[in-house]
Each structure stands twice: as C-alpha cells, then as structure tokens.
Amino acid sequence: MSQKNFYRRRTLAARLTKLITQVAVGSAAASGVFLTASRRTGKSTFAREDLMPALEEAGAIVLYADLWKDLTTEPGAVIVETVREAIERDEKLMSRLAIAPGLEAVSVGRVNFNVNKIGLGKEVGLTKAFEALSDEAKKLIVLIIDETQHAITTNEGVAALFALKAARDELNSSKHYGLRIVCIGSNQNKLAMLRNSSDEAFFGATMVHLPMLDRDFIDWYHKELDLPYDLAPSDIFQLFEESGYRPELLSAAADGIRFDLPVDPESTLVRFAELVRAQAEELNANLKTVIHSLTPIQSAVICVMGAKGEGFAPFESSTMELYAKAIANAGIVTSEPRVEVLDVQLALIALQEKKLVWKTSRGVYSIEEQMIVDLLREDGLLDDLV
Known part of the structure; x- marks a missing residue:
C-alpha cells in the first residue's frame, strides 16, 4: 500500500471538528479537548490525516506539535517553535510584531523581526504571539499537541502549558477569534493529570476516547491488500482484535506473506495468523526481557x-x-x-x-x-x- 493511501475517518473527524470549534452553552470544550487512545492504534495518523484537514476546511488555522517526535528536545521548546514557525510564514504578521511597542522598528521594505524573540520569558510572549496571529488571520486557531503528557515532565513544559492557558483565555474573549487546544495522548491517567485539579492548566477540559478502528477499516484494508492469495475480512478482523487493534502488526504480517514465496492458498491464513501473533509476542517479549532483568x-x-x-x-x-x-x-x-x-x-x-x-x-x-x-x-x- 502506498504511504499516501490512508483509511479516512471523515465522519469521526467532522464530529470532533464540531465539538472543538462550535462550543455549545455549558460545554467545557473551550477549556481544551483531550483525545486518548492506546499506543499504536492510529490516533496520530487520524490527527494528521483526518482531523487537521477537517479543521482547516471548517476555516481554522491548525498548528501541530508532536512532543514524542524528538524526546531530546524540551517539550516547552517544541510548543514555542510550532508557534514561531506559523508566524514566520506570514511576512505581514512579522511586520506587525516588529513594530509592536518596545521592539525595534522594521526597516523600510523589509521585516527586521527575529522569531527568536517569541517564547517563554521573551519579548513577545505566547499570548501576544497568538493574539497577533488571530487578529491578522481573523480566524479561529487550533493547536494540536500530540503526546501532551510529556509536557508535564519538565518545568519548562509545565510553564508552556500555563502560557497556553493564558493565551486561550485571552483569545476566547470577544476581542479575538478564539484558540482551541487539542491534547492527544496514549495514557489516559497521564492526560488526566492536566485536567483533574483546579491548579492544572486545563482543569475541566473535555476527555474523549477515540474509538478503535473497526470492521469498516478492515473491509478497506482487505481491498487494499495485494497478497498472492485472498484472506477473508472476518478472519483479518479477528486477528486485528486479538492483537490490540494495531494496524502495524497487520502490515508487518502482510509483508511476511508477500515475501514468503512458497506460500500456497491453503496455508495463507495460517501463515498470516502466525505472523500477526509473532509480531504481538515480539513486542511483549522485548518488554518482558527488560522487566525480568x-x-x-x-x-x-x-x-x-x-x-x-x-x-x-x-x-x-x-x-x-x-x-x-x-x-x-x-x-x-x-x-x-x-x-x-x-x-x-x-x-x-x-x-x-x-x-x-x-x-x-x-x-x-x-x-x-x-x-x-x-x-x-x-x-x-x-x-x-x-
């Protein structure tokens, strides 16, 4: 399958887009929306390939920060850099910030503003940066933070979350166009630490459990498979459930069948099941080795x-x-x-x-x-x- 050939969950993306952007009276969604699902079950792919396009189609500016992409980078710095990159793409916005009170003026015909001035404790705080982005674009901003729980492992990460809270409160006032923060994580208990206490940045935010990929996904997957011999969707789905709804295990098993040249029609299902279970056992075996040591x-x-x-x-x-x-x-x-x-x-x-x-x-x-x-x-x- 082509890397660009993704299973689309457009109905789910549309429902979440409405929840995020159109806050009903009495809803806590403006405080933040938390999406949780087990690791390796497709939540990040859904966020990038379905949710982001749906939000953009609804008229929002969407920023995406993945705190798991490089664990050597301070999570607060990842969030700040995401905002800097969004601002750096807009020369008119850079001009607006460059002539803000207390900063040097813009040179004639050129933008003289350095985005490194934006950040925690910098000349332009996150609230001011978001204000400028909101007022220039005149659109709702949605910031998606993947593996958000990583932010609360460092003091700078925690500071970034509280800075986002301040920006959210300001932009959701009648003077601006709104800021929604979507926090994604694979561990519900960790995510809950950001919202369960009144002294946390996102107290009261809405927690949503992303549905697991279902039989519709397997029907799509079955059509896209290019195997020497066919497999029944019901058999694939049974193995999918058994292996924790993790698409990568199916893909690894499918590759095993493709490169298993002697395989015949009668043994394809047996071999496919062996490969799926072997992948799941290998994941567990690595952890067990560490635990037993x-x-x-x-x-x-x-x-x-x-x-x-x-x-x-x-x-x-x-x-x-x-x-x-x-x-x-x-x-x-x-x-x-x-x-x-x-x-x-x-x-x-x-x-x-x-x-x-x-x-x-x-x-x-x-x-x-x-x-x-x-x-x-x-x-x-x-x-x-x-």
Missing part, C-alpha cells in the same frame, strides 16, 4: 506501582511495607528485610532510565504504558499487593 528492589517498586495504580505514593510507610512483601513474594531472601527510602529513590531513577516509569515535574510517578501493567499481572507479580 530488573534488580529485586526495582522489580518490587514497579510491581507495587502496577498494583496501586493512581493511588501509588512511593514513600508512605504502607507502600514501603509492600515493597518488602513483593521481594518476599518473589522468593528472594535478603539479609536486611527493610526497604529504605534511598533504595526506592534509586530504583525509581533506574526505572525511568529503562523507560518503564514516567515522572512529572511535580514528582508524581506512573508506569509508562498499560501494556507493562498487563504483563506484570499476567505473570502473577501483582498478586497480594493491594
């Missing part, structure tokens, strides 16, 4: 985290007792039955480095993704820890 205290900490969920408090006395219980449950005999705070701190750092645990700038910990919890539970490592 943990030290006793690291294993105990992540198991207690998985068992406690959102109620995990790493250094409470009851939690410290659970660490010791987890170590005992694993059949490990230690000379020192007590677990010390320093041991837990070092274990949490190690788990973050292994990409198993995630931490906000406020010191709240969470397991990186639900699949890790599922694997721990399957292995019986969460038993008797609640």
Whole structure:
C-alpha cells in the first residue's frame, strides 16, 4: 500500500471538528479537548490525516506539535517553535510584531523581526504571539499537541502549558477569534493529570476516547491488500482484535506473506495468523526481557506501582511495607528485610532510565504504558499487593 493511501475517518473527524470549534452553552470544550487512545492504534495518523484537514476546511488555522517526535528536545521548546514557525510564514504578521511597542522598528521594505524573540520569558510572549496571529488571520486557531503528557515532565513544559492557558483565555474573549487546544495522548491517567485539579492548566477540559478502528477499516484494508492469495475480512478482523487493534502488526504480517514465496492458498491464513501473533509476542517479549532483568528492589517498586495504580505514593510507610512483601513474594531472601527510602529513590531513577516509569515535574510517578501493567499481572507479580 502506498504511504499516501490512508483509511479516512471523515465522519469521526467532522464530529470532533464540531465539538472543538462550535462550543455549545455549558460545554467545557473551550477549556481544551483531550483525545486518548492506546499506543499504536492510529490516533496520530487520524490527527494528521483526518482531523487537521477537517479543521482547516471548517476555516481554522491548525498548528501541530508532536512532543514524542524528538524526546531530546524540551517539550516547552517544541510548543514555542510550532508557534514561531506559523508566524514566520506570514511576512505581514512579522511586520506587525516588529513594530509592536518596545521592539525595534522594521526597516523600510523589509521585516527586521527575529522569531527568536517569541517564547517563554521573551519579548513577545505566547499570548501576544497568538493574539497577533488571530487578529491578522481573523480566524479561529487550533493547536494540536500530540503526546501532551510529556509536557508535564519538565518545568519548562509545565510553564508552556500555563502560557497556553493564558493565551486561550485571552483569545476566547470577544476581542479575538478564539484558540482551541487539542491534547492527544496514549495514557489516559497521564492526560488526566492536566485536567483533574483546579491548579492544572486545563482543569475541566473535555476527555474523549477515540474509538478503535473497526470492521469498516478492515473491509478497506482487505481491498487494499495485494497478497498472492485472498484472506477473508472476518478472519483479518479477528486477528486485528486479538492483537490490540494495531494496524502495524497487520502490515508487518502482510509483508511476511508477500515475501514468503512458497506460500500456497491453503496455508495463507495460517501463515498470516502466525505472523500477526509473532509480531504481538515480539513486542511483549522485548518488554518482558527488560522487566525480568530488573534488580529485586526495582522489580518490587514497579510491581507495587502496577498494583496501586493512581493511588501509588512511593514513600508512605504502607507502600514501603509492600515493597518488602513483593521481594518476599518473589522468593528472594535478603539479609536486611527493610526497604529504605534511598533504595526506592534509586530504583525509581533506574526505572525511568529503562523507560518503564514516567515522572512529572511535580514528582508524581506512573508506569509508562498499560501494556507493562498487563504483563506484570499476567505473570502473577501483582498478586497480594493491594
């Protein structure tokens, strides 16, 4: 299949576009709209290929910031750079900002404004930049932030979110044309941290669970497959459900069939099913290898985290007792039955480095993704820890 040949979810995009742009009386959508779905189930593709075009067709200016694209870049800087790039494309807007109070004048016939002046703590804050963009275009602005939860892992990222809140409040006043912020994430609990407390930037924002790709997708997928022998859509859908609704597993299996020259019609379905399940098992096997390589205290900490969920408090006395219980449950005999705070701190750092645990700038910990919890539970490592 061509990389440009995407399955279109236009009806879903149209519904979300209306929710985002046409805020009804009593709706919290103006505070922000949060979209969540499991990792690798197509939410980013949907955002880029369906939602963005639908919003633009509805007359909005759409900006897109992917905080997961380069994890070495400060998430706050990614957000700021997205705004800078949008402004840099409009010379008339650059002129407007260049002659703003307190800045140097524009040279005759040329724009003398440097977009590096835009940012957190810079001469032109995000609110002023959005105001200029809104007033120049006279259109609603929609900022889509993919994997938004990554922003709250750093102080600058948190500052960027509060700067966006200030810009949102100003642009949604009657003086401007509106700003909507759409936050996308693969972990509902992490996203919820941005909206569940009154001291968070997007308190009260609407949370929407993106529907999984369904049988209509499989019918489309079946038509687009170019395999030596046909497969029934019902068989493909069954494997799709079994493998967690992840399109990439089907694509990898399809490639396996294409390059398996001896395959015959009778064995195509069996071989395809083997390849899909092997892809799913390989994803889990990599995680299991990391989990099984943990030290006793690291294993105990992540198991207690998985068992406690959102109620995990790493250094409470009851939690410290659970660490010791987890170590005992694993059949490990230690000379020192007590677990010390320093041991837990070092274990949490190690788990973050292994990409198993995630931490906000406020010191709240969470397991990186639900699949890790599922694997721990399957292995019986969460038993008797609640």
